[in-house]
Amino acid sequence: MSAAARVVPIAGWLLVVLLVLPVIGLVAGTAPGELVGALGSPSTLAALAVSLRTTFVALAIIILLGTPLAWTLSRQATHPVVLTLVELPVVLPPAVLGVALLETFGRAGWLGPVLAGIGVQLPFTAAAVVLAQVLVGAPLYVLTATEAFRAADDDLLLVARTLGASPSRAWLTVALPAAAPGVLSAAALAWARALGEFGATLMFAGNLPGRTQTLPLAIYGALERDVAQARAISVLLVGVALALLLAVRVLGGRRG
């Protein structure tokens, strides 16, 4: 075996160690008793409630608006311009999204007067949290679901039609179930991304406990006064992320 052949895998595994080390450090430093105590505290429970409420509303919006877009995009080769527009929020720094949201929907933003005119104020509300989450979660959902819907190509649907299915029945009983594992994975990824949203939320929705303080913001707030609580919420979110990834793997693997 050449020297390069020995060195290359070692270099690769070094990265795996680097990726896993912080997670191990986090989990190893947290005693189970401490975890339960911190998670049961009123401020954590309030942040959990805000996170659950906002992410589920965000996910509903993402699925409702993202599914038709993903289906449309899956019917043909996606135009590079459309693809770039959809992908943009994924690569933009969250702080940039925060500024962009304020400049658009903020009181001094260009839509601010319009919104104020109809009595709507978005910044520093739960709706602002949801908006930030939709912005970061929707691109992931649309891009992943588009790939999933490509499994239901024209020939698959045409077979269903020749077997007596109307267009809507072909979509509901063939296209959707054929794409379902991938679409569910897409929803799980989008939800995880929405749950983790921090930068844009902080800037656009603030950090108001019980109203706009989500779990990631609660970690940020707790770091200054109660590191144990910050650690506990972090461990909780690691657990959620692992469970989601596992679910996505199982869903993806079922198709074989």
Added chain:
Amino acid sequence: MAELHVDARLSAGAFRLDVQLAIDRGPLLLVGPNGSGKSTLLRALAGGPVDVDGRIALGAEVLVDTAHGVFLPPERRRVGYLPQGFRLFPHLTALDNVAFGVEGDRDARRAHARRLLDELGVAALADRRPAGLSGGEAQRVALARALARRPALLLLDEPTASLDVQARRAARELLASRLASLPTVAVTHDVRDVEAWGGAVALVRDGRVHPPRPWQQLVDDDDPFLRELLWPLAR
């Protein structure tokens, strides 16, 4: 009266294909270079997303007549369609794939589907998902599905192409026994299919479908594609 009668221009994007065809019985085999429009013609006959300008009739039934605003949707055409790659519904078992198009209550549909799988020698696969089937097995299940509604026309797109040599021979023989009794349009690149299935062969090339003729009359043709395809049959 011809069983299938086509006089139409097909278009999909920038692609055009002029089709004048009349077949009575026995299979019509479409041969021709990749991209010449063979699959597009099958999709147009099935009612797929292809623009058809002209007339298509199957027996006494007019499927398409653009001059009179007639366009039957796929679900009313009584065609059995076996696309490339078979396209079994991935979320359904073999049995439910076949039962999908059958009418009646659940038990009756499944009983009919089971009979078809049995006829094609794959009853043992009824509860398997498509992901767990070999190419030859998937081909038989898909054929059973295509036959389940007793179609008046069978459309086969390279039905033996993705199979290994043994499965291909089995599939070819199975289809040969079926094609005699059911009007069929089949796309193939395999000269052994042509020999086994008989019927007429039509070259699809340069934007049109050439008049179908028995392969025996085509082996001496000057067309380079036909020569390359049929040389093993030349004596």
